[in-house]
Amino acid sequence: MVAFATLVDLERRWRPLSDVEKERAEMLxxxxxxxxxLLCEQSGVEIDPENDLQxxxxVGxxxxxxxxxxxxxxxxxxxSTFAQxxxxxxxxxxxxxxxxxxxxTLAEKKLIGIGAQRMGSISPAIGGIR
Structure with a gap:
């Protein structure tokens, strides 16, 4: 799997990383x-490389x-708590x-359509006739 973002993207959005941090960041x-x-696949959200907004x-x-x-x-x-x-x-x-x-986060999931509610219906088959 290729990452959606690169180290350059991460550093631009956050801060310069040390060499040790860069190694960890690439894996993360x-x-x-x-x-x-996987979350997109499980939720039925298609990742479209042609969609610049998505x-x-x-990346973000x-x-x-x-x-x-x-x-x-x-x-x-x-x-979760540290005291000295x-x-x-x-x-x-x-x-x-x-x-x-x-x-x-929930906001990030909502942004790309994960967890959106859907509605559908099923037509019942009566006596094998549809």
Whole structure:
């Protein structure tokens, strides 16, 4: 699976990356693109390379998914709350994505049509006659 976004796209939307971060980001860009493609397939959303609006949205979503994953510290245990105290000073943090999951927000899913409600009907067959 080829990623929808490149390292250049990610750096333009976020910040310059170190060499170590670039290696991780390349893997995450590919993983995120795979998740996007599978979610689209499961939801019946066709990815059209000729649709510039959809392509731009997919690049942005791919980058945001990777950014969320990379913002979680990889050198700390996956906790949702972290506190330190030394004397009268204390510090407390709650991580938004402590395990570094790659995920799409509801707004991102809605943007490309994943999870949209559909309506249909089935004509009953009575006595084998339609």
């Amino acid at each position: 860009l590919s993983d995120a693109a795979t998740k996007i493609a 392509s731009d949205a997919l 979503i791919n980058c945001e998914m990777v950014k969320r994953a990379m913002l979680s510290p990889i050198d700390l245990p996956p906790v 105290t030394a004397g009268s000073y204390s510090e407390s943090q709650t991580y938004v994505n402590p395990t570094g999951d790659i995920y799409m």
